[in-house]
Amino acid sequence: LLLPLPWLIRFLTEYKQQTNMVTVPFFKYLLDVSGEKPQSGAEVVKPTKLQKFVLVTTWILMVGAAAKPQWLGEPIEQTKTGRDLMVAVDSSGSMSAQDFELVPGEKVDRLTTVKSVLQELATQREKDRLGLIIFGSSAYLQMPFSEDHKTWLTLLNELQIGMAGPSTVIGDAVGLAIKHFEESETDNRVLIILTDGNDSGSKVPPVDAAKIAQAYGVKIYTIAIGDPETVGEQKLDVETLERMAELTDGGYFQALDTEQLAQAYKAISEIEKQEFSSISFRPKKSLHYVLIGAGIFINLMMIFYLSVSRKTQVGV
Numbered sequence: 001l002l003l004p005l006p007w008l009i010r011f012l013t014e015y016k017q018q019t020n021m022v023t024v025p026f027f028k029y030l031l032d033v034s035g036e037k038p039q040s041g042a043e044v045v046k047p048t049k050l051q052k053f054v055l056v057t058t059w060i061l062m063v064g065a066a067a068k069p070q071w072l073g074e075p076i077e078q079t080k081t082g083r084d085l086m087v088a089v090d091s092s093g094s095m096s097a098q099d100f101e102l103v104p105g106e107k108v109d110r111l112t113t114v115k116s117v118l119q120e121l122a123t124q125r126e127k128d129r130l131g132l133i134i135f136g137s138s139a140y141l142q143m144p145f146s147e148d149h150k151t152w153l154t155l156l157n158e159l160q161i162g163m164a165g166p167s168t169v170i171g172d173a174v175g176l177a178i179k180h181f182e183e184s185e186t187d188n189r190v191l192i193i194l195t196d197g198n199d200s201g202s203k204v205p206p207v208d209a210a211k212i213a214q215a216y217g218v219k220i221y222t223i224a225i226g227d228p229e230t231v232g233e234q235k236l237d238v239e240t241l242e243r244m245a246e247l248t249d250g251g252y253f254q255a256l257d258t259e260q261l262a263q264a265y266k267a268i269s270e271i272e273k274q275e276f277s278s279i280s281f282r283p284k285k286s287l288h289y290v291l292i293g294a295g296i297f298i299n300l301m302m303i304f305y306l307s308v309s310r311k312t313q314v315g316v
Contacts, residue, residue, distance in 0.1 A: 002063045054302045058295045065291040073283035083188040084145045084181065086131040087121075088173040089114060090195035090225075091159055093166040097196070100258050110225050111161050113258055114194050118156055121265050122149045131180060132156060135173035137165025137201075144180060170195055171202030174209035174220070174244075181218050189218040192268065193244075196225040198237030206237075210244035220248040223264050225255050 031037070047055070091111060100113040122130060130152045132142040142155045170193065181189045191213065199206050213220055222241040238254075245252040253264035 003060065006059060054298055058299060061291045061295040065288040069287045071285045071287055075282050083128050083190060084131065084184045084186050085125060085128045085190045086133060086177045086180065087118065088133040088135060088177060088191065088193045089159060090168055090197065091134050091161055091164045092136045092168045092197055093162055094196050096161045102258060109161065110196055111159065113261060114225065115156055117261050117265055119153060122153055124269055133173055133176055134159055134164045135169055136162065137167040137169065139169055139173040139176045140164055141176060141180065145184060167200045168195060168197040169202040170199045171204045171206040171209040174206065174213055175204050178213055178216055178218060181216055187217055190221065191218055192221045192223065194223045194225060196236065199240065206240050207243050210247045214248045218248060219250040220244050221250045221268050223253045223255055225261065
């Protein structure tokens with residue numbers, strides 16, 4: 001729209017200007033003495049075709065630069081997961097029971113087995129944001145939700161039996177997870193709880209905590225580790241774990257050995273398919289400076305050409 005502006009201004013502002021003149025009574029005698037002939041006005045120097053071309057081209061380049069042209073690069077897609085997955089690991093004293101086999105004939109404790117299987121889980125869920133909670137007599141956040149699975153695995157491997165106390169506060173672990181899910185931006189929230197005992201003194205009973213989790217849209221998957229026939233403080237509260245999963249539309253799994261534990265994770269992975277949100281954008285690079293530079297360059301070349309031409313004419 002701005003391109004025809006110079007021609008429009010020239011058309012609208014063209015006019016004749018009157019100026020005061022000095023009257024010379026002896027003008028005729030001056031002409032006779034000087035031998036000059038009278039003329040009707042001064043000579044107007046008109047631009048050459050080359051100068052007109054430079055002026056028009058410069059104006060076009062400046063208007064083009066003002067339009068801020070951009071170079072669009074190839075589309076770039078960024079894929080992010082739509083799920084936050086929190087893993088709560090029981091580190092009570094009963095996790096020291098050596099009733100699992102990672103290698104045939106070699107018994108290891110329950111926590112070591114859990115770490116082994118969770119490493120595979122982290123590899124399979126590479127697009128999920130993972131968090132880690134450890135609970136015993138109290139529940140502690142080891143790592144908030146993050147896509148940094150390498151650090152998550154490092155913190156997982158540093159877990160030790162009894163480092164959170166000898167008891168089992170399942171309800172408090174759920175409450176801590178809910179607190180961090182509140183800060184989450186995604187609506188796809190999953191909590192996996194691994195325990196080999198029953199709740200022993202949570203501030204909020206596990207079932208009540210599950211009801212709160214349901215209100216926040218958190219699915220709970222409970223995995224009971226070890227022998228369900230144990231008694232005393234180490235007895236598995238299967239009914240509570242099943243009820244927690246049922247309330248939140250999650251799932252309950254029993255893991256009596258390494259294979260069953262791995263199958264539980266596999267089943268959860270199949271149920272909770274990874275969801276992704278793709279963001280596509282094209283990088284932009286402004287090109288206005290190229291047009292401005294071109295305008296300056298052709299004007300400098302024009303000045304140089306006129307300078308050389310005048311010197312040549314003077315020399316001749």
